[in-house]
Each structure stands twice: as C-alpha cells, then as structure tokens.
Amino acid sequence: MYELTTSEAATILAVLARDPELQSSDLGRLGIPPSTFYAVRRKIYEAGWLSDRYLPHPWAYGVEAVDFVLASPPPSERSRIETEWGRSSANVLLWAGLNVLFGVFFRRPGAPPPSAEGARVTITPSDGSIPVYFDYSQSWSRFIRAGGGTGYPRGSGGAPPRAGHARGSAMSQLLGEDAGAIHAHPAGNGWHSPSGLTRPQRLLLERGEVQSRTFLDVGALPPYQGRVLGEIVFLTGKLREGASATGVLGRLNNDCQVSPVLMAADGASVMLCALGQVGVGTPHRTKIPRAAQHVADALDSSLRDLRMTIEPTGSVRTVIDHRYDRLIGAPGAGPSEGARSPP
Numbered sequence: 001m002y003e004l005t006t007s008e009a010a011t012i013l014a015v016l017a018r019d020p021e022l023q024s025s026d027l028g029r030l031g032i033p034p035s036t037f038y039a040v041r042r043k044i045y046e047a048g049w050l051s052d053r054y055l056p057h058p059w060a061y062g063v064e065a066v067d068f069v070l071a072s073p074p075p076s077e078r079s080r081i082e083t084e085w086g087r088s089s090a091n092v093l094l095w096a097g098l099n100v101l102f103g104v105f106f107r108r109p110g111a112p113p114p115s116a117e118g119a120r121v122t123i124t125p126s127d128g129s130i131p132v133y134f135d136y137s138q139s140w141s142r143f144i145r146a147g148g149g150t151g152y153p154r155g156s157g158g159a160p161p162r163a164g165h166a167r168g169s170a171m172s173q174l175l176g177e178d179a180g181a182i183h184a185h186p187a188g189n190g191w192h193s194p195s196g197l198t199r200p201q202r203l204l205l206e207r208g209e210v211q212s213r214t215f216l217d218v219g220a221l222p223p224y225q226g227r228v229l230g231e232i233v234f235l236t237g238k239l240r241e242g243a244s245a246t247g248v249l250g251r252l253n254n255d256c257q258v259s260p261v262l263m264a265a266d267g268a269s270v271m272l273c274a275l276g277q278v279g280v281g282t283p284h285r286t287k288i289p290r291a292a293q294h295v296a297d298a299l300d301s302s303l304r305d306l307r308m309t310i311e312p313t314g315s316v317r318t319v320i321d322h323r324y325d326r327l328i329g330a331p332g333a334g335p336s337e338g339a340r341s342p343p
Helices: 006-017 034-046 075-087 137-143 167-184 199-207 245-255 295-299
Strands: 050-056 065-071 091-096 101-107 118-123 129-133 210-216 227-239 262-265 269-279 303-312 317-320
Touching: 006 034, 006 050, 006 137, 006 210, 034 050, 050 167, 065 262, 075 091, 075 101, 075 317, 118 262, 118 269, 129 245, 137 227, 137 269, 167 199, 199 210, 227 295, 245 262, 245 269, 245 295, 295 303
Parallel strands: none
Antiparallel strands: 050 210, 065 101, 065 118, 091 101, 091 317, 129 262, 227 269, 227 303, 262 269
C-alpha cells in the first residue's frame, strides 16, 4: 500500500497554510528543497488530494443566509432529500454518509431554507459567525506532528468588506474559471495563480470580497506513517448562558488538541466538524498526543445537548464539492448593477 512521503506530507501542509514565505524562501524549515516542493505540489494536485476554490464573501455577493444542516432522514426519504438538496443552486457542499446528510447552503433573498429535520445553524449578516470554514491546516499539522503556525483559523462571513464598483462581473469570472477547471479536470484542478488575474479580480482578493482557499480531500489521501484521517466527526450543541463560540473553539484547540475544520454558531447553537485519526488496518481510534481533556468533558461547561456523529471517511460520498460557481446565474445572484463603494 502506498504511503505519503515526508515531502508530500510537508508540501500539503505548506499549501494548506497558504504562507507565501513558507512556499518559497523558507521551505528549508520543512526540509523540502524548492525544486522538490514544486514537483510534489504538482503531483498532489493532479492526484486530487488538494483543490483550490474561490470562496466569495457571502454578504458581498448578495447571499442572505448561510445554512449548515446535518440531517438523518429515514431511509424512505433519504434519496429524495439528497436529490432535492443537490439540485438547489444554493447548495455549495453536500456530503452523504452512512448515518447523515450534511449540506452547506448559500441562500439568496427569498429562497426557502433547505428541507429536512435535523441540526441546523443559520448565519446571517447580523446574527452568528463562521470562525472556521473548512480550514484543514491545523488538523493536518497535528496529524503529521509538525510544529509552527499555519494561519488557523480561517473563517467566512463577518463584517461585509468594502465593495468595489465592478465586483459582480469580476466575481462571476473567478467562479466561472473554477467551474471550467473542474469540468476540464474532474479528478483535481490546478492551484490558483495570481499571475493570471485581472486587476478587478486582484482587487476582489485584496478587499476580502473573495478568498482563494485550498481544500483537502481526506477520503482520497493515502496513509501516512500507518495512520489515516479515517473519521469525520460532527458535533452539535446549544450554547450555555455566558458561553461563546470563540470560547468553545479555544477550549478545543488548546485543551483538547482538536482543531475543527469547520465551526459555525448562531445565537443559540453550535455545529462543528473535526477529523479523527485511525490506524491502517485497525478500527481503533488513534490517541492524540498531548490531549489534556476529553472533548465531551471539556465542552460540558460551554454546551448542553451535546451530540456527536462519527462517519468513517471512506463511507462519505462527496455529492457537491465546494461548488461556489453554482451561485452564478442563481436568482438574485451577485450584487446589483451599479453597486458602488460606500463613502
């Protein structure tokens, strides 16, 4: 069985960290010569282990709400709901596991919320936050037992960025380029390069109206040193009085040595997704070095009605994979014509 090499694991970390210095002048810290880094980077993108997407700032692109939904429909309803979610232009990510369906929806004004009973967190410009949005960097760093910073956590939403006059067409062009790359190379698209961007597109990135993000396909990765990220762990709960999402994140990251790849919280509820390690050929979970507290014990003071769902990574089908290009052409897509920068 093929295992990731040290150079491949370190290169994945360097890309996920999105640190230009780490990817150019400081590669020696990871023991990777620059020539090796660029060759390995090409390999890991061609293998589909990493993919780049342009992530629009939801409030800068006319989105009214971002819904995170974790549902366990009965067998008789599961296929219908999966199809319904997948057909929605608001759906940008859809995972289908053995036990649950998980979807992320960037919903336009007037669009109905996604159907199905289950745990749900809805973020709007005035309520809630997304402190971590599919940021795999710290989780991967812990998995390969590397040191140093990774820029974690990277979120989404927040205060609307200062908008530009021609942002609509430039944003649509960026999202359309992602769509073209995905259709041309279904197994894995190339990395984003700023060299080919137009000035309006570069301004979008500089203003924070769009982010260039790198996502990890955990299910496609070979093992590393006899271990794999073999579990996707969903946690949901209600915030206790006085507790905050940032406090929950800090407790997990610092006390439990667990860095969620996703975390969203509205005024009452929290939903997060983390990755669990397992040994190759064994069903037993790999203990995390230096973990000071069990997750449930650590979160008891902050969350009530805590529920955990664990899906084996190999059993999760990716139906919709960070397809923000689906927002192009949706009803109400993009900012209105003639949008101007605020004074």
